[in-house]
Amino acid sequence: MRFDVITLFPELFAPFMTVGVTRRAFESGQVDVRLWPLRDFASDNYRRVDDRPYGGGPGMVMLAEPLLKALGAVRNARSEAGATAGPVIHFSPTGRPINQALLRELAQGPGATLLCGRYEGIDQRVLDREVDLELSLGDFVLSGGELPALALLDGIARLQEGVLSDARSHEQDSFEDGLLDCPHYSRPEVLALPEGDQPVPPVLLSGHHADIARWRRERSLSLTAQRRPDLIAAARAAGRLSKADERYLATLAL
Numbered sequence: 001m002r003f004d005v006i007t008l009f010p011e012l013f014a015p016f017m018t019v020g021v022t023r024r025a026f027e028s029g030q031v032d033v034r035l036w037p038l039r040d041f042a043s044d045n046y047r048r049v050d051d052r053p054y055g056g057g058p059g060m061v062m063l064a065e066p067l068l069k070a071l072g073a074v075r076n077a078r079s080e081a082g083a084t085a086g087p088v089i090h091f092s093p094t095g096r097p098i099n100q101a102l103l104r105e106l107a108q109g110p111g112a113t114l115l116c117g118r119y120e121g122i123d124q125r126v127l128d129r130e131v132d133l134e135l136s137l138g139d140f141v142l143s144g145g146e147l148p149a150l151a152l153l154d155g156i157a158r159l160q161e162g163v164l165s166d167a168r169s170h171e172q173d174s175f176e177d178g179l180l181d182c183p184h185y186s187r188p189e190v191l192a193l194p195e196g197d198q199p200v201p202p203v204l205l206s207g208h209h210a211d212i213a214r215w216r217r218e219r220s221l222s223l224t225a226q227r228r229p230d231l232i233a234a235a236r237a238a239g240r241l242s243k244a245d246e247r248y249l250a251t252l253a254l
């Protein structure tokens with residue numbers, strides 16, 4: 001799959017794409033990321049890509065013309081390479097929140113063109129004409145779309161086959177089954193802390209797989225019920241909660 005990223009700051013991408021488990025996906029081209037520096041598409045000598053907003057007010061707006069040229073160049077390059085066009089995604093706090101279901105969907109697709117905003121945002125006429133999907137990283141405002149783009153690429157890369165050394169890793173992650181993940185523990189069995197020894201929950205040392213699975217499921221249910229009751233409601237509506245899950249949830253004093 002191929003991702004074409006239109007950005008004012010292409011240099012932000014390399015440090016993230018050359019480290020950690022996802023590096024394999026990027027370096028092998030399994031997730032093929034092409035960077036398009038927006039200033040290359042500016043038409044004046046100053047390589048200007050922003051200007052003041054009509055109607056006045058603070059801040060600058062990203063100019064339509066360099067963006068349209070860049071999008072045209074990406075479209076041509078994808079078509080010449082025989083890559084499916086894929087959606088054009090713009091990152092914006094006004095967009096649909098990114099979630100795991102969306103990452104899974106994109107991880108099985110042909111890739112996309114990612115448009116990273118800066119300043120006050122992009123001239124609306126570009127968005128109206130060119131953008132298929134607007135995505136938000138959350139209800140807060142960043143100074144650019146590069147971090148949301150990297151978050152999306154990282155989330156997609158780790159879903160690619162062979163990227164995680166154990167394919168079951170992401171199956172156990174938060175949201176994969178609609179719930180939050182359970183807590184994890186490793187050595188030592190007893191952690192000596194100034195406030196007292198902290199042992200690992202004994203069930204995890206029992207070797208009893210069914211009990212361990214049940215303990216993990218219950219921790220996952222209780223954490224989700226406390227922190228994200230909306231996810232419990234969604235899992236219930238989707239028929240993802242077993243009778244044992246419901247019995248356990250009924251015991252929780254929330």
Ligand SMILES: C[S@@+](CC[C@H](N)C(=O)[O-])C[C@H]1O[C@@H](n2cnc3c(N)ncnc32)[C@H](O)[C@@H]1O
Nearest residue numbers: 091092093117120121136137141142143144145
């Ligand atoms: C300073 S922000 C512009 C915010 C915009 N005026 C608003 O209030 O919706 C500059 C750029 O950062 C990106 N951005 C900021 N916060 C974001 C978020 N939560 N999710 C996705 N992109 C974001 C967008 O590309 C945006 O165009």
